[in-house]
Each structure stands twice: as C-alpha cells, then as structure tokens.
Amino acid sequence: MISESLIALIKALLMMAIIGLILYSTYLYVVSRRGLRAVGEKLKVYACGEDYPAEKASVSHLNLYWGAVKKVFKSAYLYIRDKMHTGILSDWYFYMTILVISLIIILGITFFIR
Amino acid sequence: MSSELNEIINFIITVLVFPGLLFTLIASFLTQWYYRKLYAHMQNRVGPRFIGPFGLLQPIADFLKLLFKEDITTIVARRKEQALLLSLGAGACMALLAMLPFSPYPIAGDYDVIIALYLTLWPTIALVLVGMMAPNPFTIIGTSRYLSLMLIYEPLWAVTLIVPVVLVARACPIHPIYSLYTTSLFSWAFWRSPTGIIALALGLITSILVLQCKLMLKPFDIPEAETEIVAGMFTEYSGPKLAYIVLLHDLEIVVYSILITYLYLGGPAPFPLLSVEGILTFIVKYALIVLVLTMIKAATARFRIEQAMIVMLKYAIPMGIASILIASLAPITFW
Numbered sequence: 001m002i003s004e005s006l007i008a009l010i011k012a013l014l015m016m017a018i019i020g021l022i023l024y025s026t027y028l029y030v031v032s033r034r035g036l037r038a039v040g041e042k043l044k045v046y047a048c049g050e051d052y053p054a055e056k057a058s059v060s061h062l063n064l065y066w067g068a069v070k071k072v073f074k075s076a077y078l079y080i081r082d083k084m085h086t087g088i089l090s091d092w093y094f095y096m097t098i099l100v101i102s103l104i105i106i107l108g109i110t111f112f113i114r
Numbered sequence: 115m116s117s118e119l120n121e122i123i124n125f126i127i128t129v130l131v132f133p134g135l136l137f138t139l140i141a142s143f144l145t146q147w148y149y150r151k152l153y154a155h156m157q158n159r160v161g162p163r164f165i166g167p168f169g170l171l172q173p174i175a176d177f178l179k180l181l182f183k184e185d186i187t188t189i190v191a192r193r194k195e196q197a198l199l200l201s202l203g204a205g206a207c208m209a210l211l212a213m214l215p216f217s218p219y220p221i222a223g224d225y226d227v228i229i230a231l232y233l234t235l236w237p238t239i240a241l242v243l244v245g246m247m248a249p250n251p252f253t254i255i256g257t258s259r260y261l262s263l264m265l266i267y268e269p270l271w272a273v274t275l276i277v278p279v280v281l282v283a284r285a286c287p288i289h290p291i292y293s294l295y296t297t298s299l300f301s302w303a304f305w306r307s308p309t310g311i312i313a314l315a316l317g318l319i320t321s322i323l324v325l326q327c328k329l330m331l332k333p334f335d336i337p338e339a340e341t342e343i344v345a346g347m348f349t350e351y352s353g354p355k356l357a358y359i360v361l362l363h364d365l366e367i368v369v370y371s372i373l374i375t376y377l378y379l380g381g382p383a384p385f386p387l388l389s390v391e392g393i394l395t396f397i398v399k400y401a402l403i404v405l406v407l408t409m410i411k412a413a414t415a416r417f418r419i420e421q422a423m424i425v426m427l428k429y430a431i432p433m434g435i436a437s438i439l440i441a442s443l444a445p446i447t448f449w
Binding site: 004005006007008009011012013015016017018019020021022023024027028030031042043044045046052069074075 | 125128129134135181182185186187188189190194197198200201202204205206208209212213221222223224225226229233236249250251252265290344349350354355358420423424
C-alpha cells in the first residue's frame, strides 16, 4: 500500500518537475533571444510617478505574516476588547476567570489524553 | 522489458500530451476565450472577436504577444526565480489532472488525496512568492491581502476536496482508498443518498465560494484591485513573467473546475467517459462550473478585505464544517 502511494507521489512530482522545467526553459530561451536589457526609468520601483527609494520598497516577512493574522482576527479582537474593557472591574474579573478556567480545562484534557 | 518500456512511453505521453502539457494549454486558452466571451456578453460587450473563428485564437495571440515582449525587472526585484516558481505551479496543476480517471495512465494510490492537496497548494505559494519577489508598495499590500485571504480559503479548499473522498471511502472501501481516482468514479452515486446529497450540496456551494476566492475573481479580487492598488501583487510584472502569471491563473481555473466536475458532479456520469454522450456530459458540466464562476464575477462588486473575511467566516466555514461532519459521521443510506 505504502509503496503504491509512494510511486504515485514520485510520479506526480516527476510530472510537475518535467513540465515546470519545460516551461522554465521556454522562458529562458525567450528572454535570451531578445538580448535587450531594460535601462533607465524601467528599472525604478513603480509608485504612480512618485520617486520611491529602493530601500523602502521591501518590508519584513514578519510584518507580512502579522499583517495577515491581524486582519483575520481584527473583528474578534475588537469584540473581545470592547467586551472586556468596559471599565468595570467585575467584568474584567469575569472574563479573566473564564480565560483561566478554560486554560485549566485544556491543560487537564491534554494531561488525561497523554 | 517491453512492459517497462510501455510504461515509460505512457508516462511521457501523459506528461507531454494528454492530460499533460499540450491538452492543458489548449484547455486553458479555450477556457479563457469562453469566460471572456461570457463576461463580455454579461456586460453588453462582444468580447474576443477578430483573431481566429469567433475570436477563438485571441488568448493564444495575447499569450504570445506578452511572451515575446521585453522582460523588465526592477533593481530591487529577483530576476528569474519568479518564472521558475510559476512554471512549477503550472506543472503542479497539470500533474493534478493526471490523477483523475480521464487520464489514460492515471496516477493513483491509497491516500493520494494528500498528494492532491499538496499539489493544489503549489500555485498559491508560487503566487505569494512571486508577489514578494518584486517589492513595491502596491505589491506588498496586494500580497498581504492575498495572504490574509489564504489563511481562510486554503483550509476550506482542503475540506471541499476531502468531503467526497471521505463519503466514497466510508461507503465503498475499494482500492485505492481515499483516492481522487476512486472518488471520481463513485461520487456521482451519492447524490442518491440522503446523507450524501446534503454533504455534497454543501460541499459544492462551499467549493464554488472558495474557488472564487482562490482564483481572485470578483468579489474576491482584493489582492489585485486595479482601482485601488494599481495591479496589486502583479504591479511590477510585464512581458514573459506576466504571460506566465496569466497562464497559471487560467490553468488554475481549468484544473480546479475539472476537479469539482469530477469529485462533485461525477465527470461524464451517468455515461461512460469513452462515449460521445460521456464526453458531451463532461464538457457541459465543466462549462456550467465556469459559467457559475463567471456569473458571480459579473454580478458582484469587489468586497473590502474585512467584508471578504466576514463572508467567508459566516457562510463558507460553517458550510464546510457541516459538510465534512455529515460526510464523516452520518450513517450512509441510499434511496
């Protein structure tokens, strides 16, 4: 069973690699045939006519990751923030208690599953 | 010796001709013509018209024109890696087709759905990396948006692929199990099961929503919103690299639509594939999937990123979870 699945995996990856290399070779051939090199304005980063420094063009991959996560959970975060930060101390105690109890339950379940 | 030689020849034909390179390229050009024509008619335009009969050769002309244009790379961008990634993404799409029963030499094995999931991830990862490899304010915003959407739609896409596979594996554990091949042959029968019809219908609706998002079609074209962020992820691309981006996009439409046609609608069923009725049924089902995608694209306006998230969280995720729960837990009976 495993060997058949492994053969299927190898065949699929081989097919992907062969086609990928054919298309990539086509690209390299087309690019090498032209022999033209872009110069001047074409090499600059496009910013709708503004002058944009090259060193500013890139951002950290960490920002990309956290940006996505923040966007996905923004509404959940705003909801929890508004619910928890009402300014009333008992509300805060209530939510913190729920959080701690949930954590204990999760830890307990993990312990018993082990 | 001769059987091994036959196997190698079959594999080469699968890779280069059917359902590999040649077939998929032709299918992607024809599909582009089809959805451009549909989209144009929905907007009171005529669409591709001049090159070839009914404008059929217009997508090929567009591709070749881009392919032979100047390859411009900015000083901060990578030079050739993007083309390699896009080529491998296209290769992954084509390898997926070889796992379906219409391939004369199908790649199948137990649990090959995991291979399929891995292959469907390739084009997405390729596009993310391509976006990041040509840094630009607009590219970064587009890529960030694409990543945000990806966090939601990729798990859902996996669920929509798994639903029919689980149904078939539970009811008829035929070798190879948990395989796209077996699922494509038997999923059609589950439309006659009370459990199957609910799971498949929910899965089908989810898959259409997810596909709209995965292919960046309206209302989910947020990563390349041309009126806000120029061309988003692809702002810095032109010439051959843009030709490959467009090609990968069309290949994704073709391959994912064929996957849904097979996994949810049974491909050529109720006819055998190697018959005129079978081929026509398959083409009609495929054309219907593309028609639905195009209709949603034509009828809706672009969401903002958080609106898109909310739509996916409110509708697609509950439907996806419900379909996988029904497919994996509910008893399966047939009418």
